Amino acid sequence: MGHADSQRPMEPAATDERTRASAASADLLANLSAELDPLLVRMRELHLGESAVAAVFDANRGANE
Amino acid sequence: VNSELDILTAGIALRSGELSAMELTRACLTRIDEVDAAVNAFVDVYAEEAMAAARQAQEEIARGLDRGPLHGIPIAVKDLFDVAGHVTAAGSQSRADALPSAEDAHSVGLLRKGGAVIVGKTHTHEFAFGSTTPQTRNPWDLDRVPGGSSGGSAAALALDTCLMALGTDTAGSIRMPAALCGVVGMKPTYGRVSKSGIVPLSWSLDHAGPLARYVGDAAAALQVMAGHDAKDVGSHQSPVPDYLGRLGDGVEGLTVAVPTNHFSENLSPAMRAAHQESLAVLEGLGAMVMPVELPLAAAYMGATFAIMMAEASAYHRDRLVTHGELYTEDVRTLLEAGLRMPAVDYVDAQRARGLFQAEWHDVLSRADVVVVPTLPTSAALADSSVLQITDSHAESIMNSYVRLSCPANLTGLPALSVPCGVDAHGLPLGLQIIGRPFDEATVLQVGAAFEQATAWHRLRPPSPQTYRRSALR
Numbered sequence: 001m002g003h004a005d006s007q008r009p010m011e012p013a014a015t016d017e018r019t020r021a022s023a024a025s026a027d028l029l030a031n032l033s034a035e036l037d038p039l040l041v042r043m044r045e046l047h048l049g050e051s052a053v054a055a056v057f058d059a060n061r062g063a064n065e
Numbered sequence: 066v067n068s069e070l071d072i073l074t075a076g077i078a079l080r081s082g083e084l085s086a087m088e089l090t091r092a093c094l095t096r097i098d099e100v101d102a103a104v105n106a107f108v109d110v111y112a113e114e115a116m117a118a119a120r121q122a123q124e125e126i127a128r129g130l131d132r133g134p135l136h137g138i139p140i141a142v143k144d145l146f147d148v149a150g151h152v153t154a155a156g157s158q159s160r161a162d163a164l165p166s167a168e169d170a171h172s173v174g175l176l177r178k179g180g181a182v183i184v185g186k187t188h189t190h191e192f193a194f195g196s197t198t199p200q201t202r203n204p205w206d207l208d209r210v211p212g213g214s215s216g217g218s219a220a221a222l223a224l225d226t227c228l229m230a231l232g233t234d235t236a237g238s239i240r241m242p243a244a245l246c247g248v249v250g251m252k253p254t255y256g257r258v259s260k261s262g263i264v265p266l267s268w269s270l271d272h273a274g275p276l277a278r279y280v281g282d283a284a285a286a287l288q289v290m291a292g293h294d295a296k297d298v299g300s301h302q303s304p305v306p307d308y309l310g311r312l313g314d315g316v317e318g319l320t321v322a323v324p325t326n327h328f329s330e331n332l333s334p335a336m337r338a339a340h341q342e343s344l345a346v347l348e349g350l351g352a353m354v355m356p357v358e359l360p361l362a363a364a365y366m367g368a369t370f371a372i373m374m375a376e377a378s379a380y381h382r383d384r385l386v387t388h389g390e391l392y393t394e395d396v397r398t399l400l401e402a403g404l405r406m407p408a409v410d411y412v413d414a415q416r417a418r419g420l421f422q423a424e425w426h427d428v429l430s431r432a433d434v435v436v437v438p439t440l441p442t443s444a445a446l447a448d449s450s451v452l453q454i455t456d457s458h459a460e461s462i463m464n465s466y467v468r469l470s471c472p473a474n475l476t477g478l479p480a481l482s483v484p485c486g487v488d489a490h491g492l493p494l495g496l497q498i499i500g501r502p503f504d505e506a507t508v509l510q511v512g513a514a515f516e517q518a519t520a521w522h523r524l525r526p527p528s529p530q531t532y533r534r535s536a537l538r
Contacts, residue, residue, distance in 0.1 A: 043367025
């Protein structure tokens with residue numbers, strides 16, 4: 001069971017506001033995706049071969065801190 | 066503040082007693098009072114603290130103590146760096162309730178130890194995640210953006226309110242606002258300047274560095290800021306060379322590589338002409354220009370965004386839950402998109418960086434520097450998200466303001482932007498000089514030679530009276 005307040009319906013004005021905000025946010029995300037997706041596609045076309053992430057694990061790090 | 070007064074000349078005047086640190090600091094504070102209301106470069110001005118620091122510097126200089134080239138020099142700090150006793154808001158309402166910083170960021174501490182006088186903090190695009198700095202206007206045209214994310218620092222310098230300002234650069238955030246505001250911006254090699262005490266955007270792409278009005282000023286600031294810091298895991302141990310000693314050495318015999326792809330595509334006519342004229346200047350000074358190709362360039366932008374968005378979203382994930390409604394919509398959208406970035410894309414982007422580094426290493430094994438435009442065009446109108454770059458090519462600000470600067474972040478190479486012209490609206494354009502790892506000295510040497518041979522760095526925005534009238538419109 002949720003808290004009593006969580007069961008209370010939202011005020012109509014607040015609902016409209018949130019719906020508008022949510023729609024605007026969805027639009028922004030869609031626009032961003034439309035711009036980013038082709039860039040990511042071009043990156044994925046790169047032949048990475050045997051290249052690896054240049055990670056260095058230092059087992060001593062933190063031991064003396 | 067005299068527009069012509071560079072840091073080294075000011076230092077000579079301070080040491081000879083011709084000028085005092087208090088006079089210089091007071092002049093900067095007066096200038097801020099006169100012009101900042103219209104442009105809003107500063108978040109906060111530390112007038113009393115600055116005058117106290119200036120008094121101390123003046124007393125030290127009078128008794129023969131010399132803390133180096135920034136002793137008694139007024140500087141500003143981007144509001145992403147910790148300054149002891151002050152809040153680092155990072156341009157975000159979500160940090161409005163943050164406690165004042167207990168200590169300086171490492172680079173701020175070095176500058177303070179070097180006798181620099183901090184006059185205040187400058188605006189950043191929220192969390193450095195954007196290229197417009199909407200709080201601030203471009204001093205050259207108040208209807209236009211100063212660039213970002215270090216937009217406040219660039220605007221502050223263009224207005225002569227300080228002699229140097231700190232910035233950070235994840236995909237161009239030092240060089241881009243410097244170019245748009247007609248000043249100098251230096252992104253050092255990754256690991257050259259510590260990032261401890263700076264709010265991160267993207268750990269593996271972030272750099273800290275100076276913006277200044279002249280190349281020599283940027284060199285002087287870097288001399289003080291550079292060095293190893295155990296608190297920054299990316300900090301490099303190599304010794305810091307002399308950045309000032311080679312500034313007058315010219316470019317005779319140096320080889321300048323100029324890519325025939327990527328950096329030459331979709332430039333405004335003014336930027337294309339300014340780039341060509343700049344290359345002719347360098348050739349006239351004795352440099353050899355060599356065309357090169359960068360076969361992997363099509364992947365630069367995808368790799369940049371895959372890394373930047375994933376790392377930024379990892380840093381902000383918890384805060385988005387607790388303070389999400391306090392973020393601006395554009396930054397929150399980028400961070401939410403970053404939460405959905407496939408892990409495989411992030412890993413592949415990091416793998417790709419090794420290939421990009423090899424590609425640039427090959428070019429820089431045959432050339433001393435690469436010289437390209439900093440940006441495809443000049444400052445955008447503040448109410449626009451799209452730039453009309455040529456008659457037939459329009460592009461989003463997000464894309465166009467990043468594509469030419471991000472390669473130096475992916476590779477970690479040092480890169481400098483210097484003023485190189487103006488467009489038909491009289492707006493500044495920037496020339497980018499990219500060098501070998503940890504060879505900032507050659508990059509600065511080329512920048513200084515170009516500066517000495519041209520007059521673009523002497524141009525200044527309209528007068529303060531014009532600002533005041535504009536502010537009242």
